[in-house]
Amino acid sequence: MKLIGIIFIVITGLVGKAQDVKELSWYDLAPKVEFDDPFTRLSTEQLHSLSQIAKYREKVAPIDTDSRIKKQTKIDSLEQVLIAENVNIDSLLSLRAKITQLRKEKAEVVNDELDSTEISISGYLLPLNYVDNKTTEFLLVPWVGACIHTPPPPKNQIVYLTSEKGYEVNSRFEAVTIKGHMQLKDKTALLFLVDGSDNISTGYSVLDAEILKYGQ
Numbered sequence: 001m002k003l004i005g006i007i008f009i010v011i012t013g014l015v016g017k018a019q020d021v022k023e024l025s026w027y028d029l030a031p032k033v034e035f036d037d038p039f040t041r042l043s044t045e046q047l048h049s050l051s052q053i054a055k056y057r058e059k060v061a062p063i064d065t066d067s068r069i070k071k072q073t074k075i076d077s078l079e080q081v082l083i084a085e086n087v088n089i090d091s092l093l094s095l096r097a098k099i100t101q102l103r104k105e106k107a108e109v110v111n112d113e114l115d116s117t118e119i120s121i122s123g124y125l126l127p128l129n130y131v132d133n134k135t136t137e138f139l140l141v142p143w144v145g146a147c148i149h150t151p152p153p154p155k156n157q158i159v160y161l162t163s164e165k166g167y168e169v170n171s172r173f174e175a176v177t178i179k180g181h182m183q184l185k186d187k188t189a190l191l192f193l194v195d196g197s198d199n200i201s202t203g204y205s206v207l208d209a210e211i212l213k214y215g216q
Contacts, residue, residue, distance in 0.1 A: 021179065024121040026142045028114070029204065030156045033106040037099055038092060046087055049078040054093055107154035110203040115184040119206070121159070122214055124173040128189055134166035138211075139189060139200060144173045147191055147200055155203040160187050167211045175214035180206040 022028075039047065056075045082089055123142055127135035140159040141147060152158065161178060185205040191198050 021118045021120055022114070024114070024119050026121075026123070026157060029111060029121075029159075030154070031109060031111045033102075033109055035102050035106075037102070038095065039099060042087065042092075046082060046085065049082055050087070050089065050092060053078055053082075053089060054096070057093070108156060108203065110156045110184050112184065114182050114204070117182050118180070119182045120177060120179045122175070122177045123159070125161075125167070125169065125176045125211070126172055126191070127169050128191060130169075131166070133170075134168050136163050136166045137161070137189075138163070138167070139191070139202065140176075140178055140206075141173075147198070148172070152198075152200050155186070155201040158200065158202040158204070160185075160189055160202040160205045161209045161211070162207045163211055164208050177212045177214055177216070178206060178209045179212070180209035182206055 042050065053075055056071065079089060121140070123140040124144055124146070126139040126141055126147060128137040128139065129135050138161040139147065140161055141153060142157055143150070143153075146153050146158075159178070159182075161180075183205045184203065187202050187205060189200045189202060191200050
């Protein structure tokens with residue numbers, strides 16, 4: 001009976017440990033940061049008009065009088081249209097710096113609840129080094145082409161990975177599922193490209209990750 005009890009405890013412990021692994025989506029890595037962004041309520045045309053008004057106000061007026069008058073006439077027309085559409089131009093322009101900073105924070109904030117947890121997440125593997133078709137250092141990104149063919153995702157949408165035994169890769173952006181111990185750790189990884197290199201900021205790390213082909 002004592003032996004059976006020990007076996008039961010061991011099995012229960014293993015099951016509990018397996019259940020502790022969190023299967024994550026990329027949405028889990030980017031917690032919601034709520035704030036009122038008045039620019040999201042503007043149409044594309046309104047945003048364009050507001051941008052032109054802002055650029056005109058920030059620039060020194062042209063020396064040529066005719067050019068200045070023509071430009072001012074155009075800006076006055078844009079302002080009149082926006083005012084007729086109940087767009088508060090001065091208020092929005094005064095909020096630009098604040099909203100830009102809030103958007104940046106939203107793009108970079110990480111999920112504190114994921115620190116020091118066992119996780120599983122699927123994505124695309126972007127190798128950082130190669131040794132005999134194997135790589136020991138990677139980035140996991142949410143879409144094909146990220147960091148190379150498209151701008152890097154925000155740092156809360158990139159996971160820095162290492163693998164002690166290495167992982168054999170045939171091409172960039174191989175679909176994989178990774179498992180391991182997640183850490184909240186800012187890191188800058190050097191990614192070598194055909195035409196140079198780029199520093200990629202990451203907000204999450206999984207060291208010595210288990211890497212499986214997607215679907216296995």
